[in-house]
Amino acid sequence: MKTESEDLSARQSLDIITTMIQQAKGKAQANSFYFLFWGWVVALAQIGMYILMLVNYSRPYAIWLIAVPAWIFTLYKGFRDDRSEKTAPTHFDRITTSLWLSFGIVIFTMVAFGYTINFRLNPVILTISAMPTFVSGVIIRFRPLIAGGISLWIFGVACFLLPYEIQPLMGASAIICGYLIPGYILKSRKG
Numbered sequence: 001m002k003t004e005s006e007d008l009s010a011r012q013s014l015d016i017i018t019t020m021i022q023q024a025k026g027k028a029q030a031n032s033f034y035f036l037f038w039g040w041v042v043a044l045a046q047i048g049m050y051i052l053m054l055v056n057y058s059r060p061y062a063i064w065l066i067a068v069p070a071w072i073f074t075l076y077k078g079f080r081d082d083r084s085e086k087t088a089p090t091h092f093d094r095i096t097t098s099l100w101l102s103f104g105i106v107i108f109t110m111v112a113f114g115y116t117i118n119f120r121l122n123p124v125i126l127t128i129s130a131m132p133t134f135v136s137g138v139i140i141r142f143r144p145l146i147a148g149g150i151s152l153w154i155f156g157v158a159c160f161l162l163p164y165e166i167q168p169l170m171g172a173s174a175i176i177c178g179y180l181i182p183g184y185i186l187k188s189r190k191g
Helices: 004-030 032-054 060-084 091-112 122-140 143-161 164-188
Strands: none
Touching (some): 032 060, 122 143
């Protein structure tokens, strides 16, 4: 038979876990900015790349240089937001930060060596983007973000099957479904 202290300990554990999940949801809602910001940066780059391909520009992937100032701004905003945070980071915060940091490192590596495959990275990046998006949705228990991760994977797989010239349009569609729609839903749930 359970003692009263064991029952209380189990309840306290459940309360702590529930509190951490609620804090993670709150921080994720505050960070909907990043899904929206990167959603627009990537969607515009995808559309820009498609247009540059239509006009036969020799290096249509050069449009992705817009990501450099976006990364700098994201790092600045992230550090500034962390400094102004009034609560200590939770275990979920550290997991989410590590997940997205590792994603960024993988993307940086792929772009740095993209020349080896003529910068035909769209299907691979979309497929890899599915993982941190899906896991972030699971961590905060937010179904639109989970669906966004699944849609990124589906669009990534479809992108492998399409001609290179159409892949940027598929990429823009993937980002709208994977980042922008969940980001706007997350933003609307603030407060």
